[in-house]
Amino acid sequence: MRIAGSDEMxxxxxxxxxxxxxxxxxxxxxxxxxxxxxxxxxxGEAELREAQDAAIRDxxxxxxxxGLGAATDGEFRRRxxxxxxxxxxxxxxxxxxTIGFRAADGGRSSAExxxxxxxxxxxxxxxxxDDFVFLRDAVTGAVPKVxxxxxxxxxxxxxPRAVDEGTYxxxxxxxxxxxxxxxxEIAALxxxxxxxxxxxxxxxxxxxxxxxxxxxxxxxEDPEALTGRYVELINAVVDAxxxxxxVAVHMCRGNLKGAWMAEGGYEAIAETVFGATRVDAWFMxxxxxxxxxxxxxxxxxxxxxxxxxxxxxxxxxxxxxxELKRRIxxxxxYVPLERLCLSPQCGFSSAPGRGQVITDDDQKRKLSLVVxxxxxxxxxx
Numbered sequence: 001m002r003i004a005g006s007d008e009m010x011x012x013x014x015x016x017x018x019x020x021x022x023x024x025x026x027x028x029x030x031x032x033x034x035x036x037x038x039x040x041x042x043x044g045e046a047e048l049r050e051a052q053d054a055a056i057r058d059x060x061x062x063x064x065x066x067g068l069g070a071a072t073d074g075e076f077r078r079r080x081x082x083x084x085x086x087x088x089x090x091x092x093x094x095x096x097x098t099i100g101f102r103a104a105d106g107g108r109s110s111a112e113x114x115x116x117x118x119x120x121x122x123x124x125x126x127x128x129x130d131d132f133v134f135l136r137d138a139v140t141g142a143v144p145k146v147x148x149x150x151x152x153x154x155x156x157x158x159x160p161r162a163v164d165e166g167t168y169x170x171x172x173x174x175x176x177x178x179x180x181x182x183x184x185e186i187a188a189l190x191x192x193x194x195x196x197x198x199x200x201x202x203x204x205x206x207x208x209x210x211x212x213x214x215x216x217x218x219x220x221e222d223p224e225a226l227t228g229r230y231v232e233l234i235n236a237v238v239d240a241x242x243x244x245x246x247v248a249v250h251m252c253r254g255n256l257k258g259a260w261m262a263e264g265g266y267e268a269i270a271e272t273v274f275g276a277t278r279v280d281a282w283f284m285x286x287x288x289x290x291x292x293x294x295x296x297x298x299x300x301x302x303x304x305x306x307x308x309x310x311x312x313x314x315x316x317x318x319x320x321x322x323e324l325k326r327r328i329x330x331x332x333x334y335v336p337l338e339r340l341c342l343s344p345q346c347g348f349s350s351a352p353g354r355g356q357v358i359t360d361d362d363q364k365r366k367l368s369l370v371v372x373x374x375x376x377x378x379x380x381x
Contacts (some may be wrong), residue, residue: 017069019374024347025074071142093118114157129188156203208264248281265292281305287312287345309345
């Protein structure tokens, strides 16, 4: 294993960092107690907010104590990883889609509810900008990081059914409204001082899976053309940012209590997606063979950072540090070591509640492993 020696290798002054993470954390039981009490009318908005604030301060302190360069609010104010966006934007409803989750025992879950535009979309209030302000004031040394679902997520899982046809007879009008909402939110984030934004994308990785590509074709869409359109959609959003904001895309095949949606390596989309998407970094799911090999990383432009998601949040089993180093070394054949970082493959709690397969202790051990391994590979953080 090559060990870094230069200053550029040992530390990064801007995100993503050598040891980074995707964003969500296991919700503490005291927070879930407050959430349940709020749902039943036992406490009001103010009491729920106090519980969220306390939980966020604690999770920020944990991240900083472990030596992580970035800190999130754990997504503690959301029902789920994408629900914060859906709840905040006027005009969304939910419909049953066609995509469920796969489990290690071969079982499959029923299809998940997915967002659709039942009315013309409007941004009438901040989506995550207010959450960022609290996070910004809670950190003491780490860079505050904000996460949002990627724009393609608001279309892919329903395709043509992602809009009410009477409201949006032309899907391009929907994409235009959606892009405008993201650009407005990014402007609000930058005005509040945000310099690190992550877009979580579960749509593009589904185009690595032949079964999903067939589903897309069966509903009358061309998978290749849709991949290209999603790249344009992301670019329309991120091109509005200033030079001070770093934007990363997190590639995710789904993460629900140890289960997943899509399978297949990145080769099918790599040249189009990596070559043309104008973001600063990619968080790449690489914790199992379902993600394939590192060869598709050869399409990464020379100014992109790749964060290798080698540590799994789907299992409590702690990875071998030597194996992580070996895999980092293999990835460095396609992207130079100085442009690589390390993280878990996904967040620790993309679903609401405490139904994940890992514990708080597992979460801490996994993050400590990321920090320790990065320190040894890149010479310090």
